[in-house]
Amino acid sequence: xxxxxxxxxxxxxxxxxxxxxxxxxxxxxxxxxxxxxxxxxxxxxxxxxxxxxxxxxxxxxxxxxxxxxxxxxxxxxxxxxxxxxxxxxxxxxxxxxxxxxxxxxxxxxxxxxxxxxxxxxxxxxxxxxxxxxxxxxxxxxxxxxxxxxxxxxxxxxxxxxxxxxxxxxxxxxxxxxxxxxxxxxxxxxxxxxxxxxxxxxxxxxxxxxxxxxxxxxxxxxxxxxxxxxxxxxxxxxxxxxxxxxxxxxxxxxxxxxxxxxxxxxxxxxxxxxxxxxxxxxxxxxxxxxxxxxxxxxxxxxxxxxxxxxxxxxxxxxxxxxxxxxxxxxxxxxxxxxxxxxxxxxxxxxxxxxxxxxxxxxxxxxxxxxxxxxxxxxxxxxxxxxxxxxxxxxxxxxxxxxxxxxxxxxxxxxxxxxxxxxxxxxxxxxxxxxxxx
Numbered sequence: 249x250x251x252x253x254x255x256x257x258x259x260x261x262x263x264x265x266x267x268x269x270x271x272x273x274x275x276x277x278x279x280x281x282x283x284x285x286x287x288x289x290x291x292x293x294x295x296x297x298x299x300x301x302x303x304x305x306x307x308x309x310x311x312x313x314x315x316x317x318x319x320x321x322x323x324x325x326x327x328x329x330x331x332x333x334x335x336x337x338x339x340x341x342x343x344x345x346x347x348x349x350x351x352x353x354x355x356x357x358x359x360x361x362x363x364x365x366x367x368x369x370x371x372x373x374x375x376x377x378x379x380x381x382x383x384x385x386x387x388x389x390x391x392x393x394x395x396x397x398x399x400x401x402x403x404x405x406x407x408x409x410x411x412x413x414x415x416x417x418x419x420x421x422x423x424x425x426x427x428x429x430x431x432x433x434x435x436x437x438x439x440x441x442x443x444x445x446x447x448x449x450x451x452x453x454x455x456x457x458x459x460x461x462x463x464x465x466x467x468x469x470x471x472x473x474x475x476x477x478x479x480x481x482x483x484x485x486x487x488x489x490x491x492x493x494x495x496x497x498x499x500x501x502x503x504x505x506x507x508x509x510x511x512x513x514x515x516x517x518x519x520x521x522x523x524x525x526x527x528x529x530x531x532x533x534x535x536x537x538x539x540x541x542x543x544x545x546x547x548x549x550x551x552x553x554x555x556x557x558x559x560x561x562x563x564x565x566x567x568x569x570x571x572x573x574x575x576x577x578x579x580x581x582x583x584x585x586x587x588x589x590x591x592x593x594x595x596x597x598x599x600x601x602x603x604x605x606x607x608x609x610x611x612x613x614x615x616x617x618x619x620x621x622x623x624x625x626x627x628x629x630x631x632x633x634x635x636x637x638x639x640x641x642x643x644x645x646x647x648x649x650x651x652x653x654x655x656x657x658x659x660x661x662x663x664x665x666x667x668x669x670x671x672x673x674x675x676x677x678x679x680x681x682x683x684x
Contacts, residue, residue, distance in 0.1 A: 249583045249584070250276075251274055251275050251276050251578065251583065252275055252276065252399075252400035252401065252574075252578060252585040252590075253275070253276040253277070253278060253398075253399040253400050253401075254266070254267075254270045254275050254276065254277050254278070254399060254400065254401045254403060254571075254574065255278050255280065255387075255389060255397060255398075255399035255401065255402045255403065256277065256278070256279045256280065256403045256405055257280050257379050257382075257389065257402065257403065257404050257405060257406045257411070257412050258279075258280070258281065258282075258404070258405035258406035258407060258548075259279050259280075259281035259283075259286070259363065259373055259375075259405075260359075260405060260407065260546065260563065261358065261359060261362060261546075261560045261563055261564055262405045262545050262546030262547075262560070262563025262564060262566055262567045263279060263281075263403070263405030263406075263545075263546075263567065264279070264359070264362040264363055264365075264366050264567070265302065265306075265362065265563065265564040265565075265566070265567030265568055265571075266403055266405060266545060266566070266567030266568075266570055266571050267279050267366040267369075267371040267373075267567070267571075268306050268308075268362065268365055268366050268369060268371070268567070268571070269306070269567060269568050269570070269571025269572055269575065270371075270571040270574060270575065271366065271369035271370055271371050272306070272369065272571070272575065273571060273572070273574065273575020273576070273578060273579065274575070274578065274579075275571075275574060275575060275578060275585075277366070277370070277371035277372065278371075278372045278374065278397060278399065279366065279371055279372065279373040279374065280374055280377040280378075280379055280389065280391070280397065281373065281374065281375050281376075281377060282376070282377065282378035282379070282406075283375060283376070284375055284376040285375060285376075286359070286360075286363065286375070289355075289356060290354065290355030290356050290359070291354070291355060291432045291433070291434050291479050291481075292352055292353070292354060292355070292434065292470060292472045292478075292479025292481075293352070293353060293354070293355040293358060293560055294319075294350070294351070294352050294457065294470075294557035294561075295312070295316065295350070295351040295352070295353060295358070295560075295561065296350055296557055296558065296561050296658075296659055297343070297346035297347060297348035297349065297350055297659050297660070298346075298348075298558075298561055298565065298658065298659050298660070298661055298663065299560070299561035299564045299565065300347075300348030300349060300350075300351060301346075301347045301348045301662060301663070301664070302564050302565060302568040302663065302664060303348075303564070304347075304348055305568070305664055306365065306568075307365075308361055308362065308365050309348070311361050312351065312353060312357075312358060312361055313349075313351065315353055315354070315357040315358070315361070315473070315474075316351040316352060316353035316357075316358075316472075317351065317352050317353070317455050317470075317471050317472065317474065317475060318349045318350070318351060318455060319338050319349070319350040319351065319352055319455055319456065319457055319470070320337070320338055320339065320454060320455045320456055321335050321336060321337050321338055321454075321456045321457075322335065322336045322338065322350075322456070322457050322459075323335040323336075323456055323457070323458045323459065324459050324461060324634060324649070325458060325459065325460045325461070325510065326460070326461065326462075326510075326631065327460045327461055327462025327463075327465075327466075327467075327509050327510060327513075328462070328508070328509065328510065329510060330447075330460065330510030330511070330512050330513070333461075333631050333634040333635055334634040334635065334637050334639075334650065335456075335639075336637075336639050336650075337639055338350045345656075345660060346659050346660050347660070347662065350457075352457065352470045352471065352472055352479070353472060354434075354472045354473055354477070354479075357473070377391050377393075377395075378391060378392040379391060379392075379406070379411050379412070380392050380411065381411075381415075382402060382404075382411065382412050382415040382416075382542065383415075384402070384415050384416060384539045384540045384541075384542045385540060386398070387399055387400060387401070387402055387540065387541045387542065387587075388402075389402060400541060400585060400587070400590060401541050401542070401543070401574065401590055401594075402541065402542040402543075403542075403543055403544075403545060403570065404416065404542065404543065404544040404545065404548045404549075405544075405545050405546055405548060405563070405567070406548055407546070407547045407548060407551075408423050408529055408531065408547045408548070408551050409423065410544065410547075410548035410549075412542065412544060412548060413534075413544055413548050413549065415539075415542070416536070416537070416538065416539045416542055416543070416544060417534065417535075417536070417539075418539075421531065421532065421534070423529040423530060423531050423551070424529065424530055424531070424532070425486060425490070425527060425528075425529060425530075426486070426528045426529060426530050426553060427485060427486050427528075428483055428484070428485060428486055428528045428553075428616070429483070429484060429485070429486040429487070429488055429525060429526060429527050429528060430481055430482065430483050430525075430526045430528060430554065431480075431481070431482040431484075431497050431502050431523045431524070431525055431526075432479075432480070432481050432523065432524050432526060433479075433480045433520045433521075433522070433523040433524070434472070434477050434478065434479050434480070435477065435478055435480070435519060435520055435521065436476065436477055436478075437452060437471075437475060437476050437477065437478065439519045439521075440452055440478060440516065440519065442519070443515050443516075443518075443519060445511075445512070445515055447511075447512050448512055448515060448516065451469070451512065452471070452475070452478070455471060455475070456470065457469075457470040458470065459619070460509065460510060460513055461618075461619045461620070461621070462509065462620070463620060463621070463622040463623060464484065464485055464620050464622070465482070465483050465484040465485070465505065465506070465620060466482075466483050466619040466620065467480070467481070467482050467483070467506065467509070467513050468480070468481040468483075469481075469516065480516060480517070480520065481554070482502065482505070482506065482517070483528075483554075483555075483619075484505045484506075486527055486528070488525065488527045492527065493526070493527050493529070494524060494525065494526045494527065495524075495525050496522070496523075496524065496525065497522075497523035497524055497525035498525075499520065499522070499523060502517060502520070502523055503517055503518065528553060528554070529551070530551060530553065531550075531551050533550075533606065533609070534549055534550075536598065537549045537594075537597075537598045537601075537602070538591075538594040538595065538597070538598055540587075540591060541587055541590045541591060541594065542594075543570070543594045543597060543598070545563060545566035545567060545570060546562065546563030546566055546567075547559065547563065549605075550562065550602075550605040550606070550608075550609055551609075552605075552608055552609045552612045553609075553612040553613060553615075553616055554612070555612045555613075555615035555616045555619060556608065556611050556612040556615050556658075558608050558611075558612065558658070562604075562605050562608055565601075565604075565663045566601060566605075568663065568664055568667075569597060569600060569601060569663055569664065569667045570597050572664055572667050572668065572671075573593050573596060573597055573600075573667060573671055574590070574593055576668070576671050577589055577593050577671075580675065592674075596670065596671070596674055600666075600667060600670050604661070604663075607657075607658075608658065611648050611654065611658065614647075614648050615648065615649060618630065618647055618648070618649060630647060633645060633646065633647060633650065634647075634650060637650050642655070
C-alpha cells in the first residue's frame with residue numbers, strides 16, 4: 249500500500265520539522281522550496297527548551313548541540329549605564345525542569361542539520377520549485393515552471409508572504425508594518441577582542457544572552473559557533489520606505505541610533521563591519537488555518553515579533569504536532585488516510601495549536617512594550633520589579649518575561665506529549681461514534 253503524500257511548501261525550519269516528523273511515521277514527503285539553492289545565510293537564532301524537546305524527539309539535538317552554545321543565563325540591562333536589572337540562570341535546575349537546554353546557534357547550521365535529517369529519512373526536497381497556485385479542492389499545487397504536483401495533504405510552510413494562505417482563505421491577507429525595524433549583524437571574537445575593553449571581555453567569557461532595554465529600542469547580544477562568532481540584533485523605530493522589506497544598513501545611522509547607550513553597546517556596534525536592515529512585519533490573527541486537505545503552519549498563519557525568541561520554535565512545534573497527528577492516524581487506520589480523516593486531523597491540529605500560538609504572539613507584543621518603555625514611572629516600576637525577582641523561587645508577576653506562570657507554560661510545555669493525549673481523546677470519540 250502506497251503511503252499518503254504530504255506536500256510541504258517551504259523548506260524553512262517549520263517545513264523541515266514537519267518533513268522529519270512525517271517521515272518518522274512513514275508518510276511520503278515532497279518539500280517544495282522556491283530558492284534555487286540553499287545558501288548559508290542568516291544570523292544567530294535561539295532555540296528555547298520547548299523547541300529543543302521536539303528536536304530531541306527527532307534525535308537531532310545532539311548534532312545541533314555540537315554547533316550550538318548552551319546558554320547559562322538570560323540578562324536584562326538598562327540601556328544608559330548597562331546596570332544589570334535581573335539575570336535568569338539556565339543551569340541544571342532549569343534544564344531538568346524544562347526538559348531541554350536553552351541553545352543559541354547560527355541559523356545556517358541549524359537549518360543544515362534539519363535539511364540533512366529530512367533527506368536522510370527519505371523526504372524529497374525539490375529546489376527552484378516556486379509555487380504560484382494552489383488548488384485546495386484537488387489538493388495540488390502548480391509551480392512557476394508549469395509543473396503540477398498532487399498530494400494527499402498540502403502544508404503551507406511558506407512564511408509571512410504565503411501563497412498557500414491566500415488560497416486557504418480565498419482572499420489575500422497582506423502583512424502590515426509594525427513600526428519597528430531590526431539591524432542584524434554577526435562578527436568574530438577577534439574583532440571584539442581588538443577593542444581591548446575589560447567589560448566586553450567579561451561578556452565574551454560567558455555563555456549569556458544579554459538584552460539592553462531602552463526607550464523605543466533594544467539590543468540583543470550572544471555568542472554562536474562555539475564562541476568564535478557573535479550575534480547582534482538592534483531594534484529601533486522603522487524608517488524604511490513602505491515597499492522596502494530589507495536592505496543593506498547604513499553603519500553611521502545604526503551607530504547614531506544608539507548614541508548615549510551603555511559604552512559596551514556602542515563599542516560593540518563600532519566594530520560591526522556591515523549590517524542588514526529588516527522591516528518588521530506582522531499579520532492579523534487568522535480566522536482559520538485550513539481548508540479541505542490543506543493547512544498552514546508557522547509564519548504563514550501566526551507570525552510573531554522577534555521579542556520572545558519563539559518564532560522559529562513555534563514553527564518547529566507546529567511541524568512536529570502536525571506530522572505526529574497525521575502519522576498516528578495513518579498507523580491507526582492501517583496505512584490508509586482518506587480525505588475525510590485528513591480534514592478532521594487538520595481541524596484537530598488547528599484547535600490544538602491556535603490558543604498556544606496566539607498567546608505567544610500576544611506575549612511578544614507585550615515584550616515589545618516591556619523592553620521599550622520610556623524613562624519614567626512605569627520604567628522605574630519595571631526595573632524595581634526585575635531587581636527583586638528571586639529566580640530560585642520565581643512568582644507570577646505583572647511582566648511576562650519574569651512571570652513564573654507564563655514562562656513555565658511557554659517553555660515547559662511538552663507539545664508532542666500533549667498532542668498525543670489530544671489525539672487519543674479524539675480517537676476514542678471516533679470509535680464511540682462521537683467524532684466528526
